[in-house]
Amino acid sequence: MMLIYDIDPILRHRQQCTLAIAILPFSTNGKRSRQQLQILLGPIIEDLEQLERGFRVQTLSSDFYFKAHCLTATGDTLAVADLLDHLGHLSLYPCRICVIPASRPGNASYLPPSPHPHHVRSVEEIALGFNDGLGSPSIFSKLQSFHSVYFFGLDEMHLLGQNIGRLVIKLFCQEPLGSLQTFDNPLTLPDEIWSDMKATSNSRSLV
Structure with a gap:
């Protein structure tokens, strides 16, 4: 393609x-x-x-x-x-x-x-x-x-499937150790989805 x-x-x-x-x-x-x-x-x-x-x-x-x-x-x-x-x-x-x-x-x-x-x-x-x-x-x-x-x-x-989920998430954060739940962030997610994402990304070690 x-x-x-x-x-x-x-x-x-x-x-x-x-x-x-x-x-x-x-x-x-x-x-x-x-x-x-x-x-x-x-x-x-x-x-x-x-x-x-x-x-x-x-x-x-x-x-x-x-x-x-x-x-x-x-x-x-x-x-x-x-x-x-x-x-x-x-x-x-x-x-x-x-x-x-x-x-x-x-x-x-x-x-x-x-x-x-x-x-x-x-x-x-x-x-x-x-x-x-x-x-x-x-x-x-x-x-x-x-x-x-x-x-x-x-x-x-x-x-996204190469075991770098946590690194990708940090790229979207407005602070080095911040959260997607920041003011005026177009990528803000509902709390339950954000919790599931963090649980999934924490289940595997970083590359």
């Missing part, structure tokens, strides 16, 4: 303002799904490359010249891994953004803290592929608008 960012933010997510371009009939996060996705997205990427170069629209009165660019590609955690052609969060390099090898004591896998900044995947590394947790080159790297690994984002709906 495509969103057109020239449309008002209030309207752009409505069904009549979106473009449904494909329904992919397979599961995600596997070598086969990544290969199938690259093949199925091929014609779409070719069209996007043409739109980046520009095109002319002729009318009875005049000609118009247009360009269009793909600004971002999003999805849930597994879908974004496929778009990047990342081997996934269970691979030796589980982070799709940074090159961080996982430590695996026994059957566990985790990323140890480090005082040093981690290397962020570059455009060149993504375009080459086959390194540090990446499969084949991401098909999106062909686009002029492909600027960094942050081209791939996680959509808001799935971020």
Whole structure:
């Protein structure tokens, strides 16, 4: 599905303002799904490359010249891994953004803290592929608008399910440790709903 960012933010997510371009009939996060996705997205990427170069629209009165660019590609955690052609969060390099090898004591896998900044995947590394947790080159790297690994984002709906509920709630508060129940706050909720939200968010630890 495509969103057109020239449309008002209030309207752009409505069904009549979106473009449904494909329904992919397979599961995600596997070598086969990544290969199938690259093949199925091929014609779409070719069209996007043409739109980046520009095109002319002729009318009875005049000609118009247009360009269009793909600004971002999003999805849930597994879908974004496929778009990047990342081997996934269970691979030796589980982070799709940074090159961080996982430590695996026994059957566990985790990323140890480090005082040093981690290397962020570059455009060149993504375009080459086959390194540090990446499969084949991401098909999106062909686009002029492909600027960094942050081209791939996680959509808001799935971020709310990534165990960050309490952090999201704090973003809406008018004070660092405040409450949504503040004067003139358009996000004010009935007390019973607010209590349920706090109980739910307190049931899991912060990431």
